[in-house]
Amino acid sequence: MAITCIDIGTSKICTIIADVSDGSIDRILGKGEVASHGVQKGIIVDREYAIQAIAASVKEAQSNAPKEPDALVGFGGRHVESSNNWFDVRTRAKDNVVDERVIEDVRKEVAKVQFRPERERVKIIERQYKIDDVAGVHNPVGMHGYVLKLEAHLVTAERSYMDNLRDCVRAVDLEPIDVVPNPLASAKAVLEQDEMDRGVILADIGGGTTGIAVYREGRVWYTSGLPVGGRQVTTDLAVGLSIPFSAAEELKVTGGGLYPERDDAGKVALIQKYRTTPEVMSYMIRARVEEILRMVLSKPPQLPQLPKLLVLTGGTAKLPGMKQFVEDELGLQARVGVPGNLPEGADDLADPAYAAAVGLLLWGAESEQVGRARARRGERLLRFPFPLGRLWQGILSRASGVIYGRPPAES
Numbered sequence: 001m002a003i004t005c006i007d008i009g010t011s012k013i014c015t016i017i018a019d020v021s022d023g024s025i026d027r028i029l030g031k032g033e034v035a036s037h038g039v040q041k042g043i044i045v046d047r048e049y050a051i052q053a054i055a056a057s058v059k060e061a062q063s064n065a066p067k068e069p070d071a072l073v074g075f076g077g078r079h080v081e082s083s084n085n086w087f088d089v090r091t092r093a094k095d096n097v098v099d100e101r102v103i104e105d106v107r108k109e110v111a112k113v114q115f116r117p118e119r120e121r122v123k124i125i126e127r128q129y130k131i132d133d134v135a136g137v138h139n140p141v142g143m144h145g146y147v148l149k150l151e152a153h154l155v156t157a158e159r160s161y162m163d164n165l166r167d168c169v170r171a172v173d174l175e176p177i178d179v180v181p182n183p184l185a186s187a188k189a190v191l192e193q194d195e196m197d198r199g200v201i202l203a204d205i206g207g208g209t210t211g212i213a214v215y216r217e218g219r220v221w222y223t224s225g226l227p228v229g230g231r232q233v234t235t236d237l238a239v240g241l242s243i244p245f246s247a248a249e250e251l252k253v254t255g256g257g258l259y260p261e262r263d264d265a266g267k268v269a270l271i272q273k274y275r276t277t278p279e280v281m282s283y284m285i286r287a288r289v290e291e292i293l294r295m296v297l298s299k300p301p302q303l304p305q306l307p308k309l310l311v312l313t314g315g316t317a318k319l320p321g322m323k324q325f326v327e328d329e330l331g332l333q334a335r336v337g338v339p340g341n342l343p344e345g346a347d348d349l350a351d352p353a354y355a356a357a358v359g360l361l362l363w364g365a366e367s368e369q370v371g372r373a374r375a376r377r378g379e380r381l382l383r384f385p386f387p388l389g390r391l392w393q394g395i396l397s398r399a400s401g402v403i404y405g406r407p408p409a410e411s
Contacts, residue, residue: 006057006074025362074185127217129148
């Protein structure tokens, strides 16, 4: 099936239409990427500009692809919060065996959770089950016990922001059937299962925000966001070197890095063009990157021990020397997360900057909401009011030789 995914970021808006099946991406049908407008630090601050940017991205993606009416939307920002909560129910069978009814009962308890009026629950992710005193159960069906407990990871966001986000997507004639926090989408695209089992911190460093996802015991344990990203690095260079923001962005992307680069004559020439040195520039970049990474590590609630692996993704993760810097200065294992398992012809998506977009496709490939939306759309089509509904029925009836009960015309 074909799905549309829109990653709405501070620096860019990326729309991808792809054929997906069985949790994988089969073929990229269309891709549109434009500079983001009307979005600051992950928050929509100008509705009209945001709609124009989303529309341009969608139009570009649809130029050579089918126009799918539903969309999965990725978002980020400091307003993303999460918590882990336990819910329990008693088993009901005579022999106290957990069956599907008991599972549904405990899931209903999760669904009853109330948040403040200004907060919206956007994701429920089951972490683990517990039967009586036995923890770490992943599939409790058929097991004996008196009390079934479920630990659920609940992700919330500002309701007003989510309403604005959906309105902007609907304004371009798409229905947002699911919204996914960018760090969760990126994690799906770049993390390995053994990393999630051992424990890992993912930092998705975008243009204006940094998404955080911490995984423990194979499941997500913490989801959040910071209002800082690669644009702060660019701003530091612009202010420190007294150059325009656009020139600072070119300098960062083309000649930037966390360690001085003197072996590349082209980079050195570009740096000297702005009357600075590789040492000065790398010092400025290192200072801001270290601040961002230390904020990432201090954000999750205190644990006896945070995971020792940090996976970096997002456009800022491409700065040369990121892995070495994390290992040298923060004492953690590190790697740069690049989306893999892409279909033929999608090599341009094997880039940390597209981790969230690719993760949205994978999320959609596994999402039950996509299937439910397709089913509802089919029902609406069959119930279409006269005359379009009658016309559609007429087309179907012609194929079978009968139109509204009248015999077919003789040829």
